[in-house]
Amino acid sequence: MTEAQWFREAVVYQIYPRSFQDSNGDGIGDLRGIIDRLDYLKTLGVDVLWLSPIYTSPQDDNGYDIADYQDIDPTFGTLADVDELIAQAHARGIRLVMDLVVNHTSDEHPWFVESRSSTDNPKRDWYWWRAPRETADGGTGAPTNWESFFSGPAWELDEATGEYYLHLFSRKQPDLNWENPEVREAVYAMMRWWLDRGVDGFRMDVINMISKVTSLPDGEPIPGDSGLGDGTQHFLNGPRIHEFLQEMHAAVFEGRAEKLLTVGETPGVTVDDAVLYTDPARREVDMVFQFEHVGLDHGDHKWDPRTLDLRDLKKSLGRWQDGLAETGWNSLYWNNHDQPRAVSRFGSDAPEHRIASAKLLGTVLHLHRGTPYVYQGEELGMTNVPFPTADDFLDIESVNYYRAAVASGSDAASVLDALRTGSRDNARSPMQWDSTEHSGFTSGTPWFGVNPNYTEINAEAELADDDSVFHHYRRVIELRHTEPAVGHGDFRMLAADHPELYAFTRAHDGVELLVVANFSDSELALDGPDALDDLDGWADATLLLGNVGDPTSVTGPLRAWEARVLR
Ligand code: ISL
Ligand code: CA
Numbered sequence: 001m002t003e004a005q006w007f008r009e010a011v012v013y014q015i016y017p018r019s020f021q022d023s024n025g026d027g028i029g030d031l032r033g034i035i036d037r038l039d040y041l042k043t044l045g046v047d048v049l050w051l052s053p054i055y056t057s058p059q060d061d062n063g064y065d066i067a068d069y070q071d072i073d074p075t076f077g078t079l080a081d082v083d084e085l086i087a088q089a090h091a092r093g094i095r096l097v098m099d100l101v102v103n104h105t106s107d108e109h110p111w112f113v114e115s116r117s118s119t120d121n122p123k124r125d126w127y128w129w130r131a132p133r134e135t136a137d138g139g140t141g142a143p144t145n146w147e148s149f150f151s152g153p154a155w156e157l158d159e160a161t162g163e164y165y166l167h168l169f170s171r172k173q174p175d176l177n178w179e180n181p182e183v184r185e186a187v188y189a190m191m192r193w194w195l196d197r198g199v200d201g202f203r204m205d206v207i208n209m210i211s212k213v214t215s216l217p218d219g220e221p222i223p224g225d226s227g228l229g230d231g232t233q234h235f236l237n238g239p240r241i242h243e244f245l246q247e248m249h250a251a252v253f254e255g256r257a258e259k260l261l262t263v264g265e266t267p268g269v270t271v272d273d274a275v276l277y278t279d280p281a282r283r284e285v286d287m288v289f290q291f292e293h294v295g296l297d298h299g300d301h302k303w304d305p306r307t308l309d310l311r312d313l314k315k316s317l318g319r320w321q322d323g324l325a326e327t328g329w330n331s332l333y334w335n336n337h338d339q340p341r342a343v344s345r346f347g348s349d350a351p352e353h354r355i356a357s358a359k360l361l362g363t364v365l366h367l368h369r370g371t372p373y374v375y376q377g378e379e380l381g382m383t384n385v386p387f388p389t390a391d392d393f394l395d396i397e398s399v400n401y402y403r404a405a406v407a408s409g410s411d412a413a414s415v416l417d418a419l420r421t422g423s424r425d426n427a428r429s430p431m432q433w434d435s436t437e438h439s440g441f442t443s444g445t446p447w448f449g450v451n452p453n454y455t456e457i458n459a460e461a462e463l464a465d466d467d468s469v470f471h472h473y474r475r476v477i478e479l480r481h482t483e484p485a486v487g488h489g490d491f492r493m494l495a496a497d498h499p500e501l502y503a504f505t506r507a508h509d510g511v512e513l514l515v516v517a518n519f520s521d522s523e524l525a526l527d528g529p530d531a532l533d534d535l536d537g538w539a540d541a542t543l544l545l546g547n548v549g550d551p552t553s554v555t556g557p558l559r560a561w562e563a564r565v566l567r
Contacts, residue, residue: 006258007048007261007286007287007329007371008329008371008487008488009047009480009481009486009487010047010048010261010371010480011045011046011047011048011366011371011372011373011374011477011480012046012047012048012049012050012097012261012371012372012373012374013041013044013046013048013049013050013373013374013376014049014050014052014336014337014373014374014375014376015034015049015050015051015052015376016029016052016337016375016376016427016428017029017030017031017033017034017051017052017054017063017076018052018062018063018075018076018428018447019376019428019429019430019431019441019448020033020034020037020376020430020431021033021034021036021037021431021433021441022441022442022443022444022446023036025442025443025444026075026442026444027442027444027445027446027447028075028076028442028447029076029430029431029441029442030075030076030077030081031054031072031076031077031078031081031082031084031085032077032081034049034051034085035081035084035085035088038088038089038092038094039092040459040463041092041094042092042093042094043463043474044374044379044470044473044474044477045474045477045478045481046094046374046477047093047094047095048094048095048096048097048200048201048261049089049094049095049096049097050097050098050099050203050263050373051096051097051098051099052064052099052337053066053099053101054072054073054076054077054082055067055068055069055070055071055072055073056068056071056072056073057073057106058106058108058172059073059075060106060170060172060173060396061150061169061170061172061173061396062337062395062428063099064099064101064169064173064205065101065104065105065106065107065108065169065170065172065173066101066105066106066109067105067106067108067109067110068109068110069190070190070193082197083197083198086197086198086199087198090198095200095201095261096198096199096200097199097200097201097202097203097261097263098194098199098201098202098203099202099203099205100191100202100203100204100205100207101205102176102187102204102205102207102210103168103175103176103205103206103207103209103210104167104168104169104173104174104175104176105173105174105176106172106173107171107172107173107174108172111123111126111127111176111186112126112127112174115127115129115174116158116160116161116165118161119161119163125177125180126176126177126180126182126183127165127166127174127175127176127177128165128166128174128175128177128212128216129158129161129163129164129165130143130155130163130164130165130166130216131143131162131163131164132157132162132163132164142154142155142157142164143155143164143166143216144216144217144218144219144229144231145218145219145221145227145228145229145231146166146168146218146219146228146229146230146231146234147219147222147226147228147229147230147231148167148168148169148170148171149168149169149397150169150170150396150397150400150401151397151400151401151403151404152228152400152404153228154166154167154168154231155167156171156174168206168209168235170396170400175209175212176210178210178211178212178240178244179212179214179240184244184247184248184251185251187248188248188251188252191248191252192251192252195252195256195260200259200260200261201260201261201262201263202262202263203263203265204262204263204264204265204285205265206265206266206267207245207264207265207266207285208236208237208238208241208264208265208266208267208268208269208273208277208288209235209236209238209267210238210241210244211235211237211238211239211240211241211243211244212234212235212238213234213235213238213239216234217234218231219231219232219233219234220233223300224408225408226408232268236267236268236269237266237268237269237273242276242277242282242284245264245277245284245285246282246283246284249283249284250283253283257283260286261286262285262286262287263285263286263287263288263289263331263371264277264284264285264287264288264289265288265289266288266289266290266291267291268291269288269290269291271290271319271320271323271324272323274288274290274320274323274324274328274330275323275324275327275328277328278324278327278328278329279327279328280328286329287328287329287330287331287370287371288331289331289333289336290320290330290331292316292320293313293316293317293320294339296308296309296312296313296316297345298422302422303401303405303415303418303419303422304418305418305421305422308345308346309499310498310499310500310502310519311496311497311498311499313346313502314493314496314502315496317368318491318493318496318504321368321369321370321491321493322491324369324370325369325490325491329370329371330368330369330370330371331370331371331372331373332365332366332368332370332371332372332373333365333372333373333375334346334361334365334375334378335375335378335427336373336375336427337375337424337427337428338424338427339375339424339426339427340384340421340422340423340426340427341377341378341382341383341384341426341427342358342361342375342378343357343358343361343378343381343382343383344383344384344426345384346361346519347360347361347519347561348521348561349383349384350521353521353560353561354381354383355381355467355468355469356547356548356559356560356561356562357561358378358381358469358472359381359469359472359473359547359548359561359563360517360518360519360547360561360562360563362374362378362379362469362472362473362476363472363476363515363517363545363547363563363565364502364515364517364563366476366477366479366480366486367476367479367486367504367506367513367515367565368491368504369488369489369490369491369506372480374473374477375427376431377427377431377432378473379469379470379473379474380432380457380458380459380462380468380469380470381457381469382429382431382432382451382457383451383453383457384420384421384426385425385426385429385449385451386420386451386452387416387419387420387423387425389416390402390412390415390416390419392425392449393419393423393425394425394428394448395423395424395425395428397423397424398419398423398424398425401415401419402415402416402419425448428448429448429449429450429451430442430446430448430450431459432450432451432453432454432457432458432459433458433459433460434458434459434460434461435454435455435456435458435460435461438450439454439458440458440460472547475545476545479544479545479565483511483513483544483567484508484509484511485506485507485508485509485511485512485513485567486506486513488508489506489507489508489511489513490506490507490508491504491505491506492504492505492506492507494532495530495531495532497530498530498531499530500518500519500520500524501516501517501518501519501524501526501530501531501532501558502515502516502517502519503515503516503517503526503531503532511567512567513544513565513566513567514538514541514564514565514566514567515563515564515565515566516532516558516563516564516566517558517562517563517564518558518559518560518561518562518563519561520560520561521560521561522560523557523558523559523560524557524558525557526555526556526557526558527555535555538554538555538566539553539554539555540554541554541555541566541567542554542566542567543564543565543566544565544566544567545563545564545565546562546563546564546565547561547562547563547564548561548562551564554566
């Protein structure tokens with residue numbers, strides 16, 4: 001294995017710092033808290049930590065609105081704390097990757113403060129400013145009909161200068177104008193500064209939105225009477241995106257790329273796009289986060305939940321496996337700080353199935369070809385949060401959507417149900433460390449309520465129990481380090497038409513692994529209808545990993561939510 005491919009045998013752990021560990025009793029997680037938990041992460045065995053943003057920020061979108069890229073928000077600590085975190089992580093052989101949010105800044109970033117100060121300010125062109133446009137009724141309105149991801153129009157009128165600025169996310173997140181070379185240079189300089197400080201790469205927030213069609217055409221009208229349109233075709237994977245990423249690579253990563261990890265967050269990306277982004281020869285990024293599999297349980301939009309069909313999941317993930325088999329590389333994830341909890345969504349959080357299904361999900365994901373990401377608490381089988389009322393949601397996306405949907409006449413109870421299923425807040429409740437008050441997350445009042453199930457689901461209990469979800473994740477991570485076929489093997493999906501069985505092989509250097517998993521509450525025969533037809537060769541295979549105790553036969557029926565890895 002060349003050094004350039006080290007991440008094929010690596011597992012990344014995502015930390016949402018605000019909810020990970022508070023060290024000073026103010027109820028908000030911080031850098032010293034992370035430092036205090038490094039040994040826990042070392043025990044789990046992960047290779048890389050990715051931190052969600054910790055920079056100076058008014059926290060309108062929990063830090064994804066950055067006011068200073070080169071300083072730390074006092075909520076989280078200081079630059080000295082980051083230096084110590086880097087050193088302490090490296091001392092344990094763990095790399096540290098930072099979140100890079102450069103599609104937009106905070107409206108409180110000095111660049112934007114200058115930019116909005118007058119139409120002829122030198123930084124005016126660093127953002128997307130446009131004059132109002134005449135409307136059909138003779139008035140004026142926003143320059144395009146684009147809807148923001150956080151509800152309402154993507155344009156905000158600045159009264160002082162009479163022009164609108166673009167914000168694809170909240171109005172406190174104005175979009176940077178990447179057409180301007182000064183913007184790009186400023187971003188690259190900042191990135192080099194972080195690498196020189198010792199960080200090991202970047203997770204690049206919505207990086208495939210930085211190139212827009214500069215004529216800014218309207219998008220397809222969205223059904224309803226909002227008058228808004230879907231502008232995504234004009235800014236997702238835009239005209240200059242590959243040029244910008246290649247330029248960034250040359251300006252920032254050249255000469256040190258092989259030691260780093262770069263992952264682009266790319267909503268709406270296709271397999272063909274992903275090949276272009278991740279082909280090593282093109283020098284863009286190592287891998288991307290795609291969103292297809294986390295949209296399969298959505299109807300018309302994310303707040304329109306529908307039941308997931310396992311066949312759709314297999315078809316989708318299988319297509320990504322095939323599409324990036326020769327060129328490029330996959331990232332693998334079930335959840336993150338923007339998604340509901342994996343076990344509640346893809347497994348079962350019913351008390352009798354939670355542990356088995358959480359382990360099954362870890363097994364299935366980590367045995368795919370690609371680099372797996374574990375989101376904090378996933379390794380404990382943490383579940384969605386039982387939100388009592390609409391007032392219990394804090395996330396700007398959820399809060400704005402609730403307000404807009406109810407205002408436009410939707411039934412409040414159904415909107416609340418949709419939030420319970422799909423809200424990002426499900427992932428943002430504090431880490432469950434132990435069974436003491438506030439789960440050991442803070443000695444003060446937590447900024448966001450701890451899930452009441454913490455007395456049962458917590459790290460202290462799981463560390464002490466060799467059969468826990470934690471120890472299963474530890475084993476699955478170890479398997480990637482010890483079994484070359486996990487990192488490097490070819491992937492082949494089996495039993496694609498089976499509605500409950502997820503089965504595939506991995507083959508490498510004469511070794512073959514078979515992974516079988518039962519996504520259901522009842523027993524399932526491996527040789528039943530639509531299942532596996534040539535099991536014979538596997539009857540005396542070695543069971544590398546199981547999740548519900550030893551089976552009587554490695555090819556015997558799978559119990560509810562049972563998963564096996566055979567060699
Ligand atoms: O969360 C989403 C769906 O619920 C996505 O639309 C999400 O907003 C999108 O994936 C972009 O996410 C990233 O950028 C946002 C930030 O709010 C998210 O937390 C971040 O992961 C804006 O910076
Ligand atoms: Ca704190």
